[in-house]
Amino acid sequence: MFADLTDEKLLALAVDSEPEAFGEIVRRWERKIFALCFGMLGREDEARDAAQEAFVAAYRNIANFRGEAKVSSWLHRIAVNQCLTTKRRAKTRSEEFLDEERHEEDRVFVAAAAYSPSNQTEQAERNVIVRQAVGSLPVDLRQVVVMKEFEDMTFQEISDTLEIPLSTVKSRLYTALKQLRSKLERLPMEIG
Amino acid sequence: MRNGKDMNSCLFGEELVAYIYDELPTSDRAAFEEHLLDCSGCTAKFAEISVSRLGVFEWHRDEFVPLATPTFVIPYQGRNVAAEPKISWIDALRGLVASPMRLAAAGGAMAIIAVAFGFAFLSFSKSARDIQARVPVAVEGSRVDLAAPTVAKVESESQPVAINIAKTTKHEYRSVERSQRVHPVVAKFAVPSRKMSIPTTSATNVPRLGNYVEPEDTSLRLADLMADIDTKEFE
Numbered sequence: 001m002f003a004d005l006t007d008e009k010l011l012a013l014a015v016d017s018e019p020e021a022f023g024e025i026v027r028r029w030e031r032k033i034f035a036l037c038f039g040m041l042g043r044e045d046e047a048r049d050a051a052q053e054a055f056v057a058a059y060r061n062i063a064n065f066r067g068e069a070k071v072s073s074w075l076h077r078i079a080v081n082q083c084l085t086t087k088r089r090a091k092t093r094s095e096e097f098l099d100e101e102r103h104e105e106d107r108v109f110v111a112a113a114a115y116s117p118s119n120q121t122e123q124a125e126r127n128v129i130v131r132q133a134v135g136s137l138p139v140d141l142r143q144v145v146v147m148k149e150f151e152d153m154t155f156q157e158i159s160d161t162l163e164i165p166l167s168t169v170k171s172r173l174y175t176a177l178k179q180l181r182s183k184l185e186r187l188p189m190e191i192g
Numbered sequence: 193m194r195n196g197k198d199m200n201s202c203l204f205g206e207e208l209v210a211y212i213y214d215e216l217p218t219s220d221r222a223a224f225e226e227h228l229l230d231c232s233g234c235t236a237k238f239a240e241i242s243v244s245r246l247g248v249f250e251w252h253r254d255e256f257v258p259l260a261t262p263t264f265v266i267p268y269q270g271r272n273v274a275a276e277p278k279i280s281w282i283d284a285l286r287g288l289v290a291s292p293m294r295l296a297a298a299g300g301a302m303a304i305i306a307v308a309f310g311f312a313f314l315s316f317s318k319s320a321r322d323i324q325a326r327v328p329v330a331v332e333g334s335r336v337d338l339a340a341p342t343v344a345k346v347e348s349e350s351q352p353v354a355i356n357i358a359k360t361t362k363h364e365y366r367s368v369e370r371s372q373r374v375h376p377v378v379a380k381f382a383v384p385s386r387k388m389s390i391p392t393t394s395a396t397n398v399p400r401l402g403n404y405v406e407p408e409d410t411s412l413r414l415a416d417l418m419a420d421i422d423t424k425e426f427e
Contacts, residue, residue, distance in 0.1 A: 019268040031261045038256050048262045055264045127254055130247040148213065149248045150256060155215055170206035177209065178237075180244035 007071035015062055022059050025071065030055075032151045033079050039146030040083040042131040050086045054079040073161045080143060133183035141176035148173060202227070202234050212238075212245055 002010055002024035013021040033054060037047035058078050065074055134142060147153045147161070155173075159166045207224055210216040216224060228234055 022266060022268075026264055026266060030264055034259075034261055035256060038259070039252070044255075044259055051262070052264050055266060059266050059268075123250070123254065126247065127251045130251040131255075134248060134251070145248060149245075149252050155210065155213070167206060170209050174205040174209045174241065177241035177244040180247065181240045184244060184247055 008067060011062065011065055011071055014059075015065075022062065025075075026055050029072065029075055032153075033075060035150035036076065036079050036143075036146055037083055039134065039150040040080065040142060041086060042135050046086055046090065050082045051079065053086075054082040057082065069163065070160060073163060076147075076161050080139070084139065129184060130180075133180050136183060137176055137179060141172055141179065144169060144172045145176045145180075202231060205237075208234070208238055208241060212242060 002013075002021050005013070005021075005024070007025055007028070010021045010025050014025075030051070034047060034051045037050040037054070038044065041047050041050060054075070058075055061078075065071070134145060137145065143162070144158060147158050148155075153161070155166055155169050158169045162169070207216060207220070211221070211224055228238060
């Protein structure tokens with residue numbers, strides 16, 4: 001029913017008379033927004049909750065969308081804000097550190113069944129280090145890395161979504177990868 | 193180093209990421225690869241960010257790709273109030289009187305409000321009158337009785353001499369005899385004569401604090417009485 005309409009038309013329709021038109025926008029963007037939240041937060045449960053809250057926040061503030069930016073930019077901005085809020089909330093929880101450690105242990109155990117015994121632990125450790133390194137990047141750099149790797153967006157798409165010049169996207173990604181390298185010193189060089 | 197050049201002179205950062213993510217235009221690709229073979233600095237930078245990129249790629253592949261996309265539930269009834277169209281105050285007022293029942297209710301409410309305002313106004317004006325009636329005559333500026341001053345007016349000739357002297361020019365001052373000279377500062381405190389004037393009813397004769405003269409106390413004093421008794425005793 002809504003498949004042929006653009007995001008902007010769907011949003012206008014949702015504001016006017018058809019709230020279900022917003023459901024089509026959710027279906028179009030749910031994987032990417034979930035990927036963005038996962039890349040920003042590094043945990044599946046938090047990413048799922050943040051994406052859910054981001055979509056609900058977008059729907060509740062649907063009337064505030066003025067059409068000056070693209071719907072994708074608007075959704076990304078809401079999702080990034082939601083991720084930052086989730087991070088702040090998690091930081092205030094005193095048991096965060098313990099939970100994270102338990103979570104990582106579970107993940108290693110689950111991953112162990114899927115890969116060969118020789119490199120399973122190594123790979124899991126690498127992932128933990130990469131996740132922590134990405135999580136420690138400044139938000140503007142982390143966002144570009146996640147959009148490129150997790151959402152598989154082109155430089156031009158990232159530029160349009162974040163409303164920044166194309167050269168800024170490239171230089172941010174280059175800076176982010178350079179900073180990541182210095183944070184990943186613990187990774188064995190034979191990676192890949 | 194690139195053919196003896198400093199590594200920083202390459203400035204290939206943006207091209208490096210574009211090449212790694214396969215977004216470098218085909219025309220630039222060959223030139224970049226040629227440069228990469230020739231420049232050890234750029235090769236080192238390329239290797240450095242390739243390791244980072246691969247780490248993120250593997251993290252994504254191992255932990256995110258296997259995850260199923262969750263189902264997101266949107267509460268369609270909970271939309272922001274701001275989304276509702278705004279109604280102007282005139283339309284809201286019209287809505288109030290749209291039906292006869294509403295019109296009657298609005299009229300009744302207006303009547304109650306009008307009565308309440310009237311009652312409040314009457315109460316206020318009555319209490320204001322009461323307060324005005326209680327104000328003493330003495331504090332009313334318009335009722336000062338000028339016909340009965342309590343302090344006598346000092347006559348004009350009793351003004352300090354220095355005033356006249358101060359008004360004279362420098363030359364005139366010198367021409368005055370030394371014995372007649374009065375220093376302005378001293379003259380300022382010259383005691384006016386105690387000559388009393390008859391109280392008048394003129395508005396210009398309003399008592400002034402500077403002109404107050406203490407009347408002489410002629411009442412009988414205790415010391416005089418005692419002196420009188422002593423004198424009589426030894427007579």
